[in-house]
Amino acid sequence: MTTNALAELPVVVIGAGPVGLAAAAHLHERGLAFTVLEAGDGPGAAVRQWGHVRLFSPWRYDIDAAARRLLAATGWVAPAEDDLPTGTELVEAYLRPLAELPQLAPHLRYRARVVAVGRLGLDRLRTTGRENAPFLVRLADGTDLLARAVVDASGTWGTPNVLGGSGLPAHGEDTVAGYVEPALPDVPGADRDRFAGRHTLVVGAGHSAANTLLALADLAAVAAGTTVTWAIRSTSPARTYGGGDADALPARGALGSRLREHVEAGRIRLLTGFSVHALAEVDGRVEVTVRAADGATRSVTVDRIVSATGFRPDHSITTELRLDLDPVLGATRALAPLIDPNEHSCGTVPPHGVDELAHPEPGYHAVGVKSYGRAPTFLMATGYEQVRSVVAALAGDWAAARDVRLELPETGVCTSNPVDSVDGADCCGGPAPAAEDIQAKATRGLPTGVAGGLLTAPLALLPTAGGCCAD
Template sequence: MNVLDELPVVVVGAGPVGLAAAAHLHERGLPFTVLEAGDTAAAAVRQWGHVRVFSPWRYNLDAAGRRLLDAAGWVAPDLDALPTGAELAADYLQPLAELPQLKPHLRYGARVVAISRLGLDRLRTAGREQTPFLVRLADGEDLLARAVIDASGTWNTPNVLGASGLPARGEGEAAPYLEHALPDVLGADRDRFAGRHTLVVGAGHSAANTLLSLAELAIGAPGTEVTWAIRSASPARTYGGGDADALPARGALGSRLREHVEAGRIRLLTGFSVHALDPADGRVAVVVRAADGGTESIVVDRIVAATGFRPDHSIAGELRLDLDPVLGATRALAPLIDPNEHSCGTVPPHGVDELAHPEPGYYAVGMKSYGRAPTFLMATGYEQVRSVVAALAGDWAAARDVRLELPETGVCNSDPAEAVSGDSCCGTASAAGPAGRGLATGVSGGLLAAPVNLIPLATVGGDAGCCGG
């Protein structure tokens, strides 16, 4: 017997996609260990627990996970209801993690800092495929694995506030005034925003949700001011498709935001990027630069950087990765998800072949697999791990029979030039996927929803993306 067959598959991350991978590994009879840096399952999801997703429950449940839960007598939620992040964690992810089939294989407080091959660096080729992976934890412990499924997400690696992919001047010094995506404006974080002037930077659903919460806060908290800055010339992409969206909550999100802007409750700056931050006297002056080179300075109390997320591939620095130079996704996947070309349209179903690297047995899945592209959906991640696990089990027919059905969406911008890096919303009409791969419909990258504090569901893998699934 090959020594690798006796080792577990290591799954990095116990979020929705990581737990789905665990469920599929159990069903396939493959040994596995799930390593979670947090102290509980779905640690990242709980950080945006106040947000309601715009994807109904039916799109948020993995098939293998649900089979295990149903067999244990789990009572499913209303499949047409829209859960909050807290409900997603408490009513689905935590029960899944507590199942006796999974719980003994989950380790919390286990932060992965490096992945390599036992005794081999990236340069060595001979015997590589037969050599176990070495997974090193922050406390110095080394684990061996037959394969690694990296579902660590991107929640902890947000994009910087400044333009050009670089921090704005003074961004480090202004850190005490900065908030990353989805602060709990109406709840735990209310005191930081009530009666103060907040600048929200970003054009995706994360920004839209924060803006709606701030507008609501301003009604009951005198002195609360809201300014919104976006790099594009028009907010049309953020406003979305309204009544044309097949996910009503998602369509309502943009419609309500437009109403607040038109009523003057939210000041909108278009065609601006953040150039510099200058903290002074308990506030921060923000210099925003227009496309023509002109600048404007705004003095605010808080800044919400809803500018998207990026993957951290440094933990796999000694593995042989083939990453697209633009997105940081695999080269095979990048053309299918590039927001420069696909701000509107379908992302075809994809699985193990598109996720494979020159390093056999290593797969980045979930939000991390999309690199900087914001068009990820949770349901997409579930299908990714189903395909990857089937391949690890040697069932290549199932691994390559990739299928995905998602709701149509009217959230669509026909001009690809409007798709800027960092934060984007991508909608799609239904379209046939590649031959033999089922139907790909309604792709967009997140999970938030509409009436109060809603976000695209794709973001839960580590974060906040754009549209819902």
């Protein structure tokens, strides 16, 4: 296929969540043809699954700039800037109106699950002519689409981490699936009957875990027999407690402070150094066996388990593409050292864009939470800046693509102790780094012209991807 013919094909965006729709808005502004493929039945399908949860960040940080411009031109009135939306409100007041705009709606396809992405007529081994071959995007119904480029904003919500403490499923984990809840169940609402009067174990140290723990503590206050146990692999809950009153996002600081109060008052039982080794059904309950570093084991028996251990990307749809993935995080090899939770927090991740997201397969970019692999340091506004940069590059505007800017929260940023496990969960908590440390980390290892524009303003956060929810 000639270069001109390839350029006439659309850019395929996988996923119609906040970052995928932001990509669509930027593609429209740049005059590039696009198609958005969403596996769910409407925009923000994954967000709607935690719709009862409230974000930490107010509306002013939750809306992409290009999307805001498109909506404002229709007379759309933005929600009050200081209000904190729930996931449902994020969809209904922002994502759905955005998806229904005449500039975007004809290009969105729902119930269109992508099962594979390759190059037309070429497998991964073939090199000659690869850059001129269109992408072939295959859907679950057998439909094949051709694309000039692929922006993969499919997220990680559908691929949670296992409960097993070694990254492998715990022994018997599959046999007790009926007793295990995914992250962020609706404890006071639709899921109340599964927890009232029962003993629930919450595994994980991120803000998804914190939200669930607070909801369970509230339920325990009104439903007799409801007990709550919290298990983390690290030796201290300090990271989850976060910045408290000093947090730039008050709702996030309050979350950690309230959790600490419940633990110290004994309303939530905290187990540290908790690495799940085996699970077994015993008389209608689950016996959870943990193994310490010295090989010693202990167990706790519960009625329900909430797995808040984070998420990981699914790269199975791109096995025929030439991806350069870091062997540890599953992010690009260039991005991995900039987001490594052993070295970085949410607040010290430097600006990054198309250069750090590039693969040996030209034209394919994973963006949003998927781009971070298993690193729990992702923030929603980071995804907005990623797609702005990627789309600018697709339009040939490399000056704009490389003028990457990123705002950082002043405190409440997530930290990871390389000795204590990060529990594989979303994170944001802990002291703010010194300004000089932020600047040093922001410029380390970046290509010339990429670093810049570090600010210290609160940043929109996404649950399951950097910790954005308040109860």
